[in-house]
Amino acid sequence: MNDTLDIPADIARAVISPKAYAEDAPVHEAFAWLRANNPLGKATVEGIYPFWIVTRHADILEISRQNELFRSGEMPTTFTTIEGDQIVRKMTGGSPHLLRTLVQMDAPDHAKYRVLTQSWFLPQNIRKLEDRIRQIARAHVDHMASLGGECDFVNDVALTFPLRVILEILGVPPSDEPRMLRLTQELFGAADAELNRSRAETGDAAANLGELQAVVADFFMYFKTITDARKAAPGADLATVIANGKIDGAPINDFEAMSYYVIVATAGHDTTSSSTAGAVWGMCQFPEAFAKVKADPSLIPGLIDEAIRWVTPVKHFMRSATADTEVGGRAIAKGDWLWLAYPSGNRDEAVFEAPAAFRPERSPNRHLAFGYGAHLCLGQHLAKMEMRILFEELMPRLKSLEFAGPATRAEANFVGGPKRLPIRYQMA
Ligand code: HEM
Numbered sequence: 001m002n003d004t005l006d007i008p009a010d011i012a013r014a015v016i017s018p019k020a021y022a023e024d025a026p027v028h029e030a031f032a033w034l035r036a037n038n039p040l041g042k043a044t045v046e047g048i049y050p051f052w053i054v055t056r057h058a059d060i061l062e063i064s065r066q067n068e069l070f071r072s073g074e075m076p077t078t079f080t081t082i083e084g085d086q087i088v089r090k091m092t093g094g095s096p097h098l099l100r101t102l103v104q105m106d107a108p109d110h111a112k113y114r115v116l117t118q119s120w121f122l123p124q125n126i127r128k129l130e131d132r133i134r135q136i137a138r139a140h141v142d143h144m145a146s147l148g149g150e151c152d153f154v155n156d157v158a159l160t161f162p163l164r165v166i167l168e169i170l171g172v173p174p175s176d177e178p179r180m181l182r183l184t185q186e187l188f189g190a191a192d193a194e195l196n197r198s199r200a201e202t203g204d205a206a207a208n209l210g211e212l213q214a215v216v217a218d219f220f221m222y223f224k225t226i227t228d229a230r231k232a233a234p235g236a237d238l239a240t241v242i243a244n245g246k247i248d249g250a251p252i253n254d255f256e257a258m259s260y261y262v263i264v265a266t267a268g269h270d271t272t273s274s275s276t277a278g279a280v281w282g283m284c285q286f287p288e289a290f291a292k293v294k295a296d297p298s299l300i301p302g303l304i305d306e307a308i309r310w311v312t313p314v315k316h317f318m319r320s321a322t323a324d325t326e327v328g329g330r331a332i333a334k335g336d337w338l339w340l341a342y343p344s345g346n347r348d349e350a351v352f353e354a355p356a357a358f359r360p361e362r363s364p365n366r367h368l369a370f371g372y373g374a375h376l377c378l379g380q381h382l383a384k385m386e387m388r389i390l391f392e393e394l395m396p397r398l399k400s401l402e403f404a405g406p407a408t409r410a411e412a413n414f415v416g417g418p419k420r421l422p423i424r425y426q427m428a
Contacts, residue, residue: 002291006041012053014029015047020413022416027343030045031343031347032347035056038056039054040053040054048081049082051336053334054327054339054340057350057351061368063338064338064373064375065373065374066414067110069322074320075318076097076318077097082261084209098212099216107219111240112248113256118339138391140160144394144427145427147278149425149426150422152421154277162276163177168237169241169264170261183218183219187262223330226261227254227261242260242261267379271314274410275369275387276387277417278308278313278418280305281305284421285403299360300360300392302360302361304387304388308369309346309362309367310358314342315413315416316414317375320337346367399427402424
């Protein structure tokens with residue numbers, strides 16, 4: 001490790017560039033360089049508040065674990081420019097967040113809101129959904145079989161499968177699925193000209209944020225109808241739990257209930273579809289992985305974990321320090337902003353042997369794609385259950401699998417993964 005704190009400008013640019021994630025190699029090369037030379041260094045980029053980039057597995061865990069010392073509420077939880085931050089604060093009257101969801105909350109509020117739905121997400125509760133999820137999975141596998149041996153696995157299977165599951169959980173009817181898919185992509189793909197609302201290259205922070213605000217307003221309008229319906233006639237779904245939730249004995253307010261729907265609808269969808277597509281991408285790129293899982297279906301849970309590690313669909317979350325402290329030998333000052341580089345932690349050579357390889361048999365697989373500490377992904381059991389069921393349905397029928405054209409990734413430095421995955425296959 002060198003002694004200088006400063007990260008070279010080209011390396012910092014690769015870490016924050018949505019395009020570098022689409023190309024994949026530049027960002028992983030930048031992370032490998034950082035882990036070897038400056039694992040917790042300071043990035044100074046024009047137009048952006050100075051920030052630390054945390055690249056080692058151990059340091060990411062260390063920071064995530066101390067959620068009082070490293071908080072989520074005071075600074076933007078996802079990366080933005082100074083101009084972007086100022087625009088949001090102007091729009092919100094001072095808050096750096098357009099939404100108020102669990103990921104933007106700290107103690108004491110965070111626990112109060114998390115507990116509302118925590119038990120709903122526990123394995124013993126979501127197990128009840130297994131039969132219904134299997135029906136949805138089977139329909140997707142049947143659809144894939146009907147496509148004549150070639151498809152774009154992202155658009156034909158991976159996008160709609162977790163979307164249908166999460167929307168059922170939220171009580172959204174199938175007819176509104178395209179609208180929800182569009183809104184989620186617009187929210188996360190604001191920088192990707194093919195996914196954002198105006199379908200434009202967006203270098204302009206004000207235009208990007210204006211678009212995002214309109215997307216959020218659409219989400220809110222949509223979920224307001226659902227909240228009103230669940231208040232009038234409660235059911236057994238998650239939407240009912242949220243709509244009728246109480247905080248400190250008082251009913252949850254509309255803004256916070258809407259924010260809750262938005263986080264579940266968005267967090268539960270693109271992440272899972274990217275990981276699902278990543279499992280197929282991994283088996284195309286590493287045919288021996290496909291052969292191993294075919295030969296031994298007990299490797300399916302390993303396939304799932306490896307796909308989530310390999311893709312790491314959540315590229316970062318930010319934290320800010322509430323006091324002067326030290327991590328990884330670096331003095332962090334009160335107010336400092338930190339980028340937790342999950343894809344880097346998940347390729348840390350100190351934890352993973354041959355980290356760039358795709359190995360369903362990897363065990364243990366201590367990836368940190370779901371984060372760690374108080375904000376540890378609420379939907380992790382659901383995500384893994386959905387993926388397990390899909391591959392339990394798919395693998396026995398899949399006789400062969402290969403790329404059928406160039407696969408591409410989304411341009412996204414927050415949530416992203418495969419965007420197109422043309423495959424050729426034989427199915428029973
Ligand atoms: C492979 C799929 C998924 C990945 C990789 C993933 C990743 C993450 C990460 C990295 C965090 C932040 C953790 C932190 O700050 O320490 C998170 C939080 C969260 N995730 Fe997931 N997620 C996935 C699927 C889901 C699903 C299916 C749902 C819900 C249906 C969900 C709901 C949430 C919620 C509500 C939070 C906020 C928790 C909190 O702040 O307390 N996620 N997820």
